[in-house]
Amino acid sequence: MLLVVDIGGTHTRVGVSIDGQTLGDIKIFNTPQDYQQAIKQISDTALSLSQNQTIDQAVVGVAGTLNVERNSLTLAPHILDFVNQPLKKDLAVMLSTKVYLENDAALAALGEAHFGAGKNYGVVGFLTIGTGVGGARVVAGKLDPEFLNYEPGHRLYSESQLTLEEQISGSALNNRYHLDSEQINDPIIWNQVATDLFLALNKLSETWKPDIFILGGAVSQKIPLENLPLTFKVTLGELGAKSGLMGGLAYLQQLNN
Structure with a gap:
């Protein structure tokens, strides 16, 4: 039996698989x-x-930046108490199995690339916009090692001097408007979010050169993509909240092949 875990800034999902x-x-x-x-x-x-x-293997996606050894978090703005904790070791002991840690957005990217909206594309750029903003690049079905720990949400893409996460994440919108993203219905606000996202995608497209950008996370569902002057393909993910868990299965498939 395989175990897949997705630790997000707001929710944690735990799933099992018999067949992988x-x-x-x-x-x-x-x-x-x-x-x-x-x-x-x-x-x-x-x-x-x-x-x-018996749990034969476990992969855990977690919202934050992993250390070089990929056994602990060095940065996790939304789960601060996890930083520098021996997460991999602790879970391996508690579950009596081999545990692999990966960034949650990276696993979600793998999930969409293998089983979702990116399965027919060679180079997939993925952004998840939820409590925070994360992302990864998948090439030929595998995470691009050059962009692991890239954390696109923590980068500047406009002249505002705010990171993308500070501009368009669910936590940023809540801080700014005192509402959860699903409660915000003002088109002016969402058009600004769309503009900020467009600037980021334009910049990312220069380095990632994706065949398709896929957007995940709850906030992305409300962004009016049809208003953007896109010159590249952008679509919403197909797996929803299961993308990280499905990405965990893809991750273990690659380890075991």
């Missing part, structure tokens, strides 16, 4: 801000889903 191709049961809960509480809830949920069967 499809997901079985999935459990979703609010991500605890306390690290010890979080890893206990992840472990308890995983053991419940596995029904005491």
Whole structure:
């Protein structure tokens, strides 16, 4: 049995797979801000889903920047208590299995590239716009190592001196307008979000050179893409909240082949 975990800034998703191709049961809960509480809830949920069967391998996507050894977070603005904690080691002990850590947006990119909107494209650029903003580049079905830890959400793409995450993420919109993104219905606000996103995609397209850009995350669902003067292909993801978990399965497939 394989275990896939997606630790986001707001929600954590835990799933299992018998065949390595499809997901079985999935459990979703609010991500605890306390690290010890979080890893206990992840472990308890995983053991419940596995029904005491052996977990052969686990891959965990997590919202933040990983260290070189890919066993701990060095930066995680939305789950601060996770920073510098031995996440890989702790989960390996609690689950009695081999654990692999990866950035959550990178796994979501793999998921869409293998099973979703990017499966017929050679070079996929992926941005997820939710609590934060993350992304990755997938080439021929594999994460581009040159852009691992690139963190597009933490970069400047306009003259505003704000990072993309500070401009268009769910947390930024909440801080600015005191509303969750799904409660914001003013077209002026969403047109500005679309403009900020367009500037970022234009810049990213120069280095990533994707055949297609795929957008994931809850905020992306409300951005009026039809208003953008696009010269490249942009589409919404097809896997929704399961993209990170499906990407975990693709990740393990590549490790085991």
